[in-house]
Amino acid sequence: MSRGDYTYIWQAGDWSSWRYDLAALAQSLAGVSHAQGLLMGRLTDVGMALRDQASLSALTEDVVKTSEIEGEQLNIESVRSSIARRLGVDIGALAPVDRHVEGVVEMVLDATANCNAPVTRDRLFAWHAALFPTGYSGLVRIKVGGWRDDATGPMQVVSGPMGRQRVHFEAPPAERLEPETQRFLAWANSASNEPPLIKAGLAHLWFVTLHPFDDGNGRIARAVGDLFLARADRSPQRFYSLSAQIQRERKAYYDILERCQKQSLDVTEWLAWFLGTLNRAVDQAQHTLDAVLAKTRFWQRWATAPLNERQVKLVTRLLDGFEGRLTSSKWAAIAKCSPDTALRDITDLLARGVLRKSAAGGRSTSYELNVPSRFTFTDSFGGVAPGPPGAAPGSTDG
Numbered sequence: 001m002s003r004g005d006y007t008y009i010w011q012a013g014d015w016s017s018w019r020y021d022l023a024a025l026a027q028s029l030a031g032v033s034h035a036q037g038l039l040m041g042r043l044t045d046v047g048m049a050l051r052d053q054a055s056l057s058a059l060t061e062d063v064v065k066t067s068e069i070e071g072e073q074l075n076i077e078s079v080r081s082s083i084a085r086r087l088g089v090d091i092g093a094l095a096p097v098d099r100h101v102e103g104v105v106e107m108v109l110d111a112t113a114n115c116n117a118p119v120t121r122d123r124l125f126a127w128h129a130a131l132f133p134t135g136y137s138g139l140v141r142i143k144v145g146g147w148r149d150d151a152t153g154p155m156q157v158v159s160g161p162m163g164r165q166r167v168h169f170e171a172p173p174a175e176r177l178e179p180e181t182q183r184f185l186a187w188a189n190s191a192s193n194e195p196p197l198i199k200a201g202l203a204h205l206w207f208v209t210l211h212p213f214d215d216g217n218g219r220i221a222r223a224v225g226d227l228f229l230a231r232a233d234r235s236p237q238r239f240y241s242l243s244a245q246i247q248r249e250r251k252a253y254y255d256i257l258e259r260c261q262k263q264s265l266d267v268t269e270w271l272a273w274f275l276g277t278l279n280r281a282v283d284q285a286q287h288t289l290d291a292v293l294a295k296t297r298f299w300q301r302w303a304t305a306p307l308n309e310r311q312v313k314l315v316t317r318l319l320d321g322f323e324g325r326l327t328s329s330k331w332a333a334i335a336k337c338s339p340d341t342a343l344r345d346i347t348d349l350l351a352r353g354v355l356r357k358s359a360a361g362g363r364s365t366s367y368e369l370n371v372p373s374r375f376t377f378t379d380s381f382g383g384v385a386p387g388p389p390g391a392a393p394g395s396t397d398g
Contacts, residue, residue: 016187020267024272029275050292055238058238059083059238062243066218068247069219070218082102110126116231125145148177157169169211177212200228294319311345331346355367
């Protein structure tokens with residue numbers, strides 16, 4: 001069948017016979033391997049406790065960002081608490097967690113921690129049910145834990161206002177899903193000749209093309225990709241987040257997916273983008289590791305300065321990348337204390353040298369951490385490194 005005889009790749013006569021130019025991808029594969037080697041080399045030297053913190057940071061970011069790609073905002077503290085509890089990582093007081101957060105965490109952790117288990121329809125159904133525990137996507141009831149039935153029409157990815165919507169992609173009809181998913185799962189669970197990182201990229205694209213659920217296909221596709229990346233790394237412990245990098249490059253992600261759905265089964269372009277994004281994700285993990293190490297050095301520096309629960313909470317917020325300017329009124333609101341108590345907490349930390357007044361102007365005085373220039377804190381999702389002084393326990397991807 002010639003390219004002019006079909007609109008989408010799943011309509012091609014040779015559908016799912018993926019082709020790619022391995023020679024053209026060799027440099028990208030080598031780049032990812034080099035970046036992974038540098039990261040793992042650093043992680044080998046930092047000890048188990050810090051590796052656990054780095055993994056917690058990466059997994060938290062992965063859960064938050066895979067939902068954010070679809071416009072859904074999860075509470076970062078709830079996500080971190082859910083993951084920390086499951087991994088047995090001590091982060092002090094745990095935030096409340098709702099069942100929706102738990103569902104996304106369950107899926108991501110199952111995909112990576114159990115990466116060597118077969119990918120089955122029941123496993124995918126369980127992931128889908130975990131994403132939609134109420135049986136609703138927003139206000140719309142959807143079919144949960146089963147393939148879509150197209151009862152309301154073909155599965156399409158659209159944008160634009162009602163009446164002027166643009167169709168970016170239409171998935172295979174529901175009656176084809178059973179044989180199509182069986183073919184995908186047989187490939188996923190069999191030994192094949194593709195390099196492991198190539199297989200991860202193909203799995204992501206293949207699942208997105210099938211779009212087998214009423215909703216949640218993007219998040220599950222990225223979880224499937226993460227499962228194959230964990231297999232490629234030969235480690236269930238994650239230290240980088242591809243979903244976070246995709247979120248940073250969200251427009252390019254959707255553009256490349258749409259383009260590839262309307263071209264041929266030569267997916268070299270998609271794989272080149274996938275590997276480049278993966279390389280940047282691993283590079284970004286170096287900054288996350290920097291933040292984890294910096295937090296550890298910070299708490300070590302102030303190990304002899306006992307802080308109360310409110311002070312630990314606010315200092316931790318600053319270490320994790322506080323947005324905006326920290327004023328005494330914001331301190332009182334976050335710590336749920338009176339303005340006078342907030343001012344006493346701040347004055348105490350100023351006297352100890354933990355905080356300093358910010359040079360930034362404004363109507364209200366603001367405060368920042370008093371850290372040496374060699375300490376670098378990035379916008380990371382890392383939990384508190386072991387041992388904060390005085391911390392009291394208990395203190396649309398349709």
